[in-house]
Amino acid sequence: MSDQAQPVINYFKRIIPVDDVDRVMIGNAFKLVHVKKRQFLVQPNFVATHRNFVVRGAFRSYIVAEGGHEHTIAFAIDDWWITDYNSYIFQRPSTMFVVALEDSIVLQIDFEKENMLKAAHHKYETFFRTIAERGLAFYLRRLISNLSHSAEERYREFEKNYPKVVQRVPQYALASYLGMTTEYLSKLRNQRMKKPDG
Amino acid sequence: MSDQAQPVINYFKRIIPVDDVDRVMIGNAFKLVHVKKRQFLVQPNFVATHRNFVVRGAFRSYIVAEGGHEHTIAFAIDDWWITDYNSYIFQRPSTMFVVALEDSIVLQIDFEKENMLKAAHHKYETFFRTIAERGLAFYLRRLISNLSHSAEERYREFEKNYPKVVQRVPQYALASYLGMTTEYLSKLRNQRMKKPDG
DNA sequence: TGAAAAAGTTGAACTAGTTCAACCTCCTTT
DNA sequence: AAAGGAGGTTGAACTAGTTCAACTTTTTCA
Incomplete structure (x- = not known):
């Protein structure tokens, strides 16, 4: 059996050591799923x-x-995680959609298997603690950006930090991620804002 | 020696079991500090x-x-945690201030002692993973509120969810937490917005 | 391949929230 | 008790960003 879980194993290896036993455990915990464009992974009330x-x-x-x-609450492209954390962590009904923007391949772990991993070994707990901390820090930075920057600054900053996301994501989704309307982002991008003078 | 760390031990007990050995370990990791109003716990560049x-x-x-x-990025009153997470987690220079709004008492753990706890026992790792996940979920909810609600809705929601914070915190701090000016919050509170008609 | 749907653009009118400035009211601290 | 500062209020003028509507371009898929 070829190791379909290799991509996520590589991700684990960036945070904790992974030996042959771990390789099997992680491989068993994750399952590979093909997702078509416009297909939902999460829907409200589920x-x-x-x-x-x-x-x-x-x-x-x-x-x-x-x-x-x-x-838009989050984007995820290659090597990122996505779910509704409020729903997943507390196992409560979701309030959001998670949808594929392209035909995609994901490795899924379910809540129970994740808990088994966490319980099985200290280092898996370390792994999930680390990604939770990083996620927290990420949302904190985004909150700061939202509170302290203008719409244009938020767009320029995002463009600079995540050029690959900007290229792969529809503009209406990016606008709503950055907290502005599609129309306004369109105007920002095309420099057709009202000019000071003629 | 009386157990000064009791409040934080009680907090740990809400998440993981705490035996007598743990009680000592936690007690050694935290130190009690009195902080005067207007005193800083964190400052930019440190x-x-x-x-x-x-x-x-x-x-x-x-x-x-x-x-x-x-x-304002965060408030913390009794039984909450506060620091600059982006600075603390990655041990990089801070970009923010953390200041006491009242004469206060805190239990502080430093980065090294926290890592020792995490390394010492699986369950401490579980503890910090859990609070990181909850923190992540909290910031996610706040982000959603910021993106999808008007200034007035954000204020009413906060007032409903955190009445104690509203009472203890100066209005300019609350306004800047909610992403609006002091003047605007003042007007919201006093219903002196422009009326539809006379 | 071509019709329909989805995504993006542009401009004009509008408004939620900001800015500025003047003033008021408490706390502090001596 | 007085002075000074921090916090809060009010109104008028303003603006960043929205809304709406009509249109163009690109993508989808039968």
Whole structure:
């Protein structure tokens, strides 16, 4: 059996040592899933059953607010994780969608198998602690950016930090991630803002 | 020696079992510190050396953006943690202030002692993983609120969820936490917004 | 391949929230 | 008790970003 879990094993190796026994345990915990564009991994009112590691492809999580406005919460491309953490961690009904933006391949671990890993060995707990801490730090930086920068600054900053995401993601999704309308982002990109003078 | 660390031990007990050995280990890891109103626990360009558990008192973390505008990142009152996570987790220079809003008492653990605890026993790793996950979920909810609600909705929601914080925190700090100006929050609170008609 | 759907663009009118400035009201601290 | 500062209030003028509507371009898939 070829090791389909290799991509996520490589990811684990960046954080904790992985020996042959671990290789098998991790391989058994994750299952490889092909996801078609526009297919959902999570939907509101259902509990997010899996944490998803993106082997190849692109995803977006978003909520639909009153008035039908969508707000993108996260993107995930190759080598990133995605799920609804509020739903997954507490095993409560989700409030968001997670959808594939391209035909994608993910490695999924479900909540129970993740808990078994965590219980099985100290170092798996270390692994999940580390990615939770990094995720926390990431959302903190994003919150700071949202509070302290203008729409244009947020866009320029994102473009600089995540050029690959900008290229692969539809503009309406990026706009709603950055907290602005599609129209406004379009204007920002095309420099057709009102000019000071003629 | 009376157990000064009891408040944080109680907090640990809500997440992992704590026996007499643990009690000593936790007691040795944390030190009790009295902090005067307006005293800083973290300042920009210095590495956040400690994670702080608030025994009694109130704190606020904030950044100062260009133009001198302050943005409150977090509050912490009794039984909450506070630090600059981006600085503490990665042991890099901070970009924010953490200041006491009242005379306060905290239990501090430093980065090295925290790592020793994590290394010493699987269950301490579980503890820190759990609080990191909860912190992540918290910031995620806040991000969602910021993206999808108006200034007034954010205020009403916060007032409902954290009435105790609203009472203990100066209004300018609350306004900048909620992503609006002091003046605007003042107007929201006093219902002196422009009326539809006379 | 071609029709429909999805995504993106542009401009004009609008508004939620900011800015600025002046003033008020408490706390502190001596 | 007085002075000074920090925090809060109010109104008028302003603006960053939204809304709406009409249109163009690109993608999808039968």
